[in-house]
Amino acid sequence: MNICEAPTVGDLIELLVERGLRVKDAHDAIARAIALAPPPARRPKKAAQPGMFGDDPPPAGGAPAAGKPRRVATTWPDGFMLSDDLGAFAQQRGFNDSEIRRMWERFRDRNISRGEKYVDWKAAWRTWVNNQVEFRSRDNAKHTGREQIDRRL
Known part of the structure; x- marks a missing residue:
């Protein structure tokens, strides 16, 4: 199995150990790679859905709807x-x-x-x-x- 194909961190450590790295070095290398990786892209928030009873969702930002005090x-x-x-x-x-x-x-x-x-x-x-x-x-x-x-x- 290729290192890039390892499905879990545990499998990746196991592959690195098989290739001659000590467990601690493999663990440290993965932790360093994770720390240097860019943060995952944030998913855009879903648009508000109408409520269960057909009521309108609250307006964005918590502001009251226009015309409603x-x-x-x-x-x-x-x-x-x-x-x-x-x-x-x-x-x-x-x-x-x-x-x-x-x-x-x-x-x-x-x-x-x-x-x-x-x-x-x-x-x-x-x-x-x-x-x-x-x-x-x-x-x-x-x-x-x-x-x-x-x-x-």
């Missing part, structure tokens, strides 16, 4: 309160009024104390509620498993 994330907005539509969203997911009030207090206190910033606070609430639904179902699954074990005993 960029929304800025803010801390807890003054006067942002539990409205009927926000409460109804939680009710549709199985929470009663007292659970919703307690959940709202925890949502508000956590976000204020951490100085969280969101572009859309109503969406942040919906995410919080949906996470609570998920946590509730996990907790119920854990408890039903314990009850099944207790019943076996």
Whole structure:
């Protein structure tokens, strides 16, 4: 096999050793050749593809699209309160009024104390509620498993 045809660095070292070089010298020669080689050509970046849901890709450079004002994330907005539509969203997911009030207090206190910033606070609430639904179902699954074990005993 020709030295230029060696498929791996290990094979190349093996060929050089067969031709009389010591392993260390062969290794050093290859390391030096790699260091002197020009950097590989960079591939051009692919053009942005439309999103999964047919939305447009973000404009290059992160700048907002022309004509669309960029929304800025803010801390807890003054006067942002539990409205009927926000409460109804939680009710549709199985929470009663007292659970919703307690959940709202925890949502508000956590976000204020951490100085969280969101572009859309109503969406942040919906995410919080949906996470609570998920946590509730996990907790119920854990408890039903314990009850099944207790019943076996």
